[in-house]
Amino acid sequence: MSIQERRERERAERRRLIVDAARELAEAEGWDAVTTRRLAERVEYSQPVLYSHFKGKDAIVRAVAVQGFVDMTERLRAARTAHRSPARALRALAIAYLDFAAERPALYDAMFVREVDLAFGTAETPPELRAAFGEFVAAVSPLAGDDDLETRIEVFWSALHGQATLDHGRRLRAGHRRARLDLLLSRFS
Known part of the structure; x- marks a missing residue:
């Protein structure tokens, strides 16, 4: 060397x-x-x-967020690929996402809540973020029908993000997480 x-x-x-x-x-x-x-x-x-x-704290938070996407993608992929049924794969991905957010709140905050210099949905989007989106593509596309796939994914991901954020802030009834998830999945399966 x-x-x-x-x-x-x-x-x-x-x-x-x-x-x-x-x-x-x-x-x-x-x-x-x-x-x-x-x-x-x-x-x-x-x-x-x-x-x-x-360059400073913001750059460090950005690096943490990018690494978080690597970790999240691994969890989403493992959950999704453990099931052959598209509906079960989608459920597993959703549960893995919500569990990740609940177990790593500061990391989730860096990835999705804090203002960081990360482009989503552009040519400059880092590959780590694209890989996470790819897991949503793989889970949602078999169930998308005639809907615009990316819009369907954005709505699904947004609904999960809303649940994760509101759960973390204790704004939702604690005992109803499964019911909320079941309702969401019934609209996407």
């Missing part, structure tokens, strides 16, 4: 360490607790080293 390759590998490892630390700190204490000073202490690098990898 050349010196250049080793340096690139070490740089990538530092970047991953910073992203992981930000994600862990946000999950434990919320995004307000994530500062470059606290991250520098946590990863045992100076603040200038953090700034050599990221």
Whole structure:
């Protein structure tokens, strides 16, 4: 391995360490607790080293969000592909999505709620976001009929996002999650 390759590998490892630390700190204490000073202490690098990898907190949140899409896509794919029936695959994907949002609220917040510099539905959309959308395409398309597929997916995803966000904020009746999901799925299956 050349010196250049080793340096690139070490740089990538530092970047991953910073992203992981930000994600862990946000999950434990919320995004307000994530500062470059606290991250520098946590990863045992100076603040200038953090700034050599990221322009600031917003760039770190963006990196966390992109990694979150990788994690979410894996969960959605595993849930969807565990079922042959299109209706069951859609249900499994929806449950996996809602569980992901409930289990990782700060990560979900970075991905979908916080203002981050991530383009959705454009030529600049990162491949990690496209892969997540692809799982929705795979789950919804067998049930789409004559509807515009992308619009159907956007409405379905929006409904799941609304449920996830309102559940997190304790704005919905806690014991009715399944009933809400059943109603939603009855409109899309």
